[in-house]
Amino acid sequence: MPELPEVEIRRQYLETSSLYQPISHIEVEDKKLLTTDYHTLQEWLIGRQFVGTERVGKNLFVRTDQPNIFVHMHFGMTGDLEYYHSSLDRPRFARIVFEFTNGFNLGFLCPRKFERVGLIDSIDEFLLRKKIGPDGPAVTVEALARQVQRKKAFIKPVLLDQQVVAGLGNWIVDEVLFQARIHPEQRADTLSEIQIHQLHDAIRLVLETAIRYEAAYRDFPIDFLIHVREWDNSPYDDVEAHKFCPRCHTRIERSVVGGRTTFFCPREQFIQ
Numbered sequence: 345m346p347e348l349p350e351v352e353i354r355r356q357y358l359e360t361s362s363l364y365q366p367i368s369h370i371e372v373e374d375k376k377l378l379t380t381d382y383h384t385l386q387e388w389l390i391g392r393q394f395v396g397t398e399r400v401g402k403n404l405f406v407r408t409d410q411p412n413i414f415v416h417m418h419f420g421m422t423g424d425l426e427y428y429h430s431s432l433d434r435p436r437f438a439r440i441v442f443e444f445t446n447g448f449n450l451g452f453l454c455p456r457k458f459e460r461v462g463l464i465d466s467i468d469e470f471l472l473r474k475k476i477g478p479d480g481p482a483v484t485v486e487a488l489a490r491q492v493q494r495k496k497a498f499i500k501p502v503l504l505d506q507q508v509v510a511g512l513g514n515w516i517v518d519e520v521l522f523q524a525r526i527h528p529e530q531r532a533d534t535l536s537e538i539q540i541h542q543l544h545d546a547i548r549l550v551l552e553t554a555i556r557y558e559a560a561y562r563d564f565p566i567d568f569l570i571h572v573r574e575w576d577n578s579p580y581d582d583v584e585a586h587k588f589c590p591r592c593h594t595r596i597e598r599s600v601v602g603g604r605t606t607f608f609c610p611r612e613q614f615i616q
């Protein structure tokens with residue numbers, strides 16, 4: 345599933361390929377993928393240009409040269425973008441295609457049809473209405489403390505809540521808690537100031553690392569928990585070697601927290 349790092353990579357891709365080209369046509373194969381009526385979409389976007397991008401959590405917003413018109417993209421389970429010349433075949437699953445006057449197209453690839461595209465007139469209002477909290481890499485330590493310290497639930501499901509911090513999926517939360525040395529079942533309201541700071545640093549570390557390595561998890565630094573998760577249930581010969589904590593070599597525990605598969609180091613991540 346495209347997590348925050350993958351959506352950030354798509355944002356950068358759109359930003360470097362598709363800005364400042366007037367839109368001549370929008371081809372939509374399946375209208376169910378639109379959250380805005382097709383004719384309204386055409387009416388507001390034909391002749392317009394994309395001029396910038398913003399991302400909050402897993403939501404991508406594309407600014408147009410109309411100040412109150414934004415295109416919202418959600419990548420669902422498998423969505424992707426492909427910029428290509430119109431003389432080439434339409435990429436597979438490009439069910440929504442923005443055609444530019446320069447002969448290039450931006451295809452929105454929707455293999456499983458969970459993806460969505462629509463128009464909005466205000467990013468702030470959209471985030472408020474959808475109850476989407478501050479973006480992971482941008483959240484301040486104060487905002488994080490405010491959000492976390494009033495919750496009585498375990499810290500792991502609290503961090504998965506998009507209203508608390510936007511864009512943290514299951515493996516990211518495990519990695520964040522591992523890097524911060526916090527047990528996934530510590531109650532959120534019992535986190536100390538030091539733990540909140542460690543949590544804040546870890547959110548940034550994990551997301552920035554994932555974006556830097558373009559979400560190619562196998563390339564991540566060796567002291568990341570992701571390798572244990574990646575190699576779990578894999579046919580690798582050295583699978584046993586990767587089931588231990590990269591820092592203290594304790595066997596990593598696999599459990600279920602808040603209904604989600606969870607990996608943690610039982611020695612370094614204990615409930616304080």
Ligand SMILES: [Zn+2]
Nearest residue numbers: 589592609612
């Ligand atoms: Zn450890």
